[in-house]
Amino acid sequence: MSTIAGRRSSPVAVVKAEIGDLSPYKRKLRSDSSAEDSSDSLIPSPMQSSPVKWKSPRRCLNDSPKTNTPSKDNGNVSGGKVVKLTKSPVKKKLSDSFLDKPIWNPTDVEQLSSVKEALHVSTSPSTVVCRENEQTTILEFCKKCIELESSGSLYVCGCPGTGKSLLMEKVKENVVDWAKNEGVQPPDVISINCTSLANTSEIFSKLLGKSPVQKRSGGSVSPWKTLQNNYSQKQHSNGINMTLIVVDELDYLITKDRAVLHDLFMLTTLPFSRCIIIGIANAIDLADRFLPKLQSLNCKPMVITFRAYSKDQIMVILQQRLTALPFVVFQPQALELCARRVAAASGDLRKALWVCRSAIEILEAEIRGSIDDLNFPSTDEQFGNILAKQEPTIVRVDHMALALSKAYRSPVVDTIQSLPQHQQIILCSAVKLFRGGKKDTTIGELNKCYIDVCKSTLIPPAGIVELSSMCRVLGDQGLLKLGQSREDKLRRVTLKVDEADINFALQGVRFFRNCLQ
Numbered sequence: 129m130s131t132i133a134g135r136r137s138s139p140v141a142v143v144k145a146e147i148g149d150l151s152p153y154k155r156k157l158r159s160d161s162s163a164e165d166s167s168d169s170l171i172p173s174p175m176q177s178s179p180v181k182w183k184s185p186r187r188c189l190n191d192s193p194k195t196n197t198p199s200k201d202n203g204n205v206s207g208g209k210v211v212k213l214t215k216s217p218v219k220k221k222l223s224d225s226f227l228d229k230p231i232w233n234p235t236d237v238e239q240l241s242s243v244k245e246a247l248h249v250s251t252s253p254s255t256v257v258c259r260e261n262e263q264t265t266i267l268e269f270c271k272k273c274i275e276l277e278s279s280g281s282l283y284v285c286g287c288p289g290t291g292k293s294l295l296m297e298k299v300k301e302n303v304v305d306w307a308k309n310e311g312v313q314p315p316d317v318i319s320i321n322c323t324s325l326a327n328t329s330e331i332f333s334k335l336l337g338k339s340p341v342q343k344r345s346g347g348s349v350s351p352w353k354t355l356q357n358n359y360s361q362k363q364h365s366n367g368i369n370m371t372l373i374v375v376d377e378l379d380y381l382i383t384k385d386r387a388v389l390h391d392l393f394m395l396t397t398l399p400f401s402r403c404i405i406i407g408i409a410n411a412i413d414l415a416d417r418f419l420p421k422l423q424s425l426n427c428k429p430m431v432i433t434f435r436a437y438s439k440d441q442i443m444v445i446l447q448q449r450l451t452a453l454p455f456v457v458f459q460p461q462a463l464e465l466c467a468r469r470v471a472a473a474s475g476d477l478r479k480a481l482w483v484c485r486s487a488i489e490i491l492e493a494e495i496r497g498s499i500d501d502l503n504f505p506s507t508d509e510q511f512g513n514i515l516a517k518q519e520p521t522i523v524r525v526d527h528m529a530l531a532l533s534k535a536y537r538s539p540v541v542d543t544i545q546s547l548p549q550h551q552q553i554i555l556c557s558a559v560k561l562f563r564g565g566k567k568d569t570t571i572g573e574l575n576k577c578y579i580d581v582c583k584s585t586l587i588p589p590a591g592i593v594e595l596s597s598m599c600r601v602l603g604d605q606g607l608l609k610l611g612q613s614r615e616d617k618l619r620r621v622t623l624k625v626d627e628a629d630i631n632f633a634l635q636g637v638r639f640f641r642n643c644l645q
Contacts, residue, residue, distance in 0.1 A: 231521055232455035234491055243457050246449045247484050256295050257448055258441040262432055263295055263302075266406070269430065270303045273404045274315060274370050279396040281405045281427060283378075285414060286434025289476030292408050296374055303372065315370040315404065322380035328388040331381065335373065352391055359398035370402045378409035386418055393427045405429070436475025442467035445477060446484065462487065462528040469532050479535065486531035487523050494527075540625050543605060544633035550590055551598050552634060555607065556643045557581050559627050571596055571610075572617035585639055592617060 232239050245251055256263060266282065273280045284292050300317050307314040318338045325331055332351035349357075375381075381389045395403050407429065422428045437445070446463055466487075470480040544555065557577040561569050575595050582589035590598070596616040602608040611620035634640035 229454060229456045232453075232457050234488075234495055234521070239455065240488075240492070243453065243488060244485060246453060247481050247488075249478050249481055251449070252294060252297065253445075253448060255448075256291060256298050257444055258437065259291050259295050259434070262434060263299060265432060266295070266299050267302055267306075270299065270315075270372065270404055271306060274303070274307060274312060277370065277402065279398075279401040279403050279405075281393050281396045281429035282407070283414075283429040283431045284406060284408045284434065285411065285431065287436050287475065288410050289474070289478040290434040290436055291477065292434050293376055296376070296406065296408060300372065300374065313369050315372045317372045317374070319374045320376070322375060322377040325380065328381050328383055331375070331388065331392065355395060356398060359395065359401040359403070362400050368402055370404065372404045372406070374406050374408070376408045378407040379411050379414065382414070382418075386421065389418055390421060390425060390427075393422055393429060394425055397425065397427045437471060437477055438475070439464075439467045439471040442471055442475075442477060442480050446480065456522065457488070458484070458523045458528075459525060462523055462525045465525055465528050466532065469536070473536060483528070483531045483535050484523075486534060487527040490527045490530055491523050538629055540607075540629045541633040543607070544625075544630060547602075549587075551602060552640065553581055553587070553643075554578055554595070554598055554602065555623075555630050556634065556640055558608070558621065558623055559630055559644060562623060562627070568611075568620045568622040570617060571599060571619050571621055574599070574621055575617065581643055584643075 232243070234240060262284075266284070269280065269282055284296070286292055300319070304314045304317070306312075318335065320331060320334055322328075322331065325334075329350075329352070332355060336351045336354055375392070378389070381392065383389075393405060393407075395401055396405055419428055419431075443463060446458075446467065450457060463484075466480055466483050470476065470483065473479070544552065547555075554574070557574055557580075558569070560581075561574065561577050571592075575592050578595060579589045593616075596619075599608055599610060599619075599621060603610045607623075607625050609622040609624050611622075613619040631644055634644065
């Protein structure tokens with residue numbers, strides 16, 4: 129048997145050397161073979177180098193766990209050149225590392241007011257982002273009607289806070305600017321919010337008062353009839369510009385017979401009508417309810433649905449509002465948390481703006497050292513403890529988490545947290561009794577569990593009569609349901625709220641937390 133001089137070989141190595149590698153042959157590409165040949169020239173032979181020690185990935189700043197380090201000066205050979213590997217810079221604070229802008233000063237009144245103004249719902253951005261497709265569709269619809277001097281109707285629907293009204297304000301401006309640039313007579317724009325109407329039929333009076341079409345009939349004729357007559361006769365409509373009518377909160381025009389809603393859209397079917405009617409409503413199913421009737425009247429509007437904002441869209445819109453500021457206000461992770469939570473709940477951008485402003489107020493309270501003045505519930509004490517330990521400079525994730533908990537807290541949780549201690553103990557006792565799969569119990573059995581809980585914490589329990597009256601109070605508040613019986617202790621008791629709401633409401637108190645475990 130052949131051996132290597134000066135080195136003792138293992139039996140396995142000798143067998144492999146004599147019979148070769150028994151692993152199946154793998155197909156190689158030409159590029160692989162050439163790369164393998166070039167890389168073999170850079171690898172030292174086993175006779176010239178000591179075995180390479182594998183490093184832990186946690187100890188290697190710039191190396192992978194299997195990377196070779198041939199020299200002590202952190203050099204690496206690549207293509208005949210020595211590339212020096214430098215260590216990563218010292219880890220900075222998270223608030224200093226995510227943007228080049230300086231951190232804002234929350235104590236500066238001017239900066240604080242500018243941030244709150246940028247995040248206010250009434251602040252209109254220069255451009256509407258994440259609604260480009262809807263804006264293009266509405267704008268092209270209006271352009272086509274103006275160019276052809278023909279009437280038309282459009283119905284815009286979507287959940288609240290999806291940018292419908294904001295986009296229509298931009299569309300009105302863009303339509304007028306486009307008409308001026310194209311040398312076309314700009315349309316007369318009429319905007320009506322239905323929430324300001326005393327009654328639904330008043331919308332025709334407002335249209336008649338704001339419309340350039342003059343009243344031609346006597347005072348006894350209704351405004352709708354007057355508009356109908358004016359748009360039905362050619363001599364009345366001659367010389368009249370196109371009119372863009374934007375009706376917001378169209379839901380308020382819904383009546384039992386929907387006559388006002390139908391009459392409004394029928395203005396576009398009159399022979400000499402020059403109206404472009406755009407209705408805006410939150411009800412997505414409103415189109416399904418009144419479109420069949422409008423279709424039979426030959427005045428079916430084109431429908432555009434605004435979907436709820438996604439997480440990425442909310443992030444883009446928030447960043448757009450904050451980009452104009454010359455300083456950093458929010459931690460990126462905090463904005464992402466807000467966007468994720470709001471998108472999962474409703475996709476309402478107004479709620480996201482409110483949460484961001486609330487997080488800023490929490491930071492203000494932290495700086496003033498008056499977190500207790502905000503009257504946070506006991507479940508948020510853990511957030512208060514975290515806030516007190518950190519530097520009050522930027523809106524962080526913990527600020528945003530506290531603001532979100534305020535925004536999406538259930539009213540049932542508030543009710544449970546405001547109860548007296550003994551009534552809270554009764555709810556804890558009911559939760560413990562119903563965990564075994566029981567759906568209801570008697571006041572007598574509930575009293576036994578209630579006494580056990582009180583004894584475990586050395587709290588004097590109330591009597592059965594007081595317990596029965598407290599159960600009636602909880603029943604009046606919608607937390608328990610009591611059945612009928614001749615004796616109070618035989619009355620059936622059922623929980624009317626979710627067990628998770630009780631756990632969430634009382635988990636901030638150690639006594640209740642241990643009791644509910």
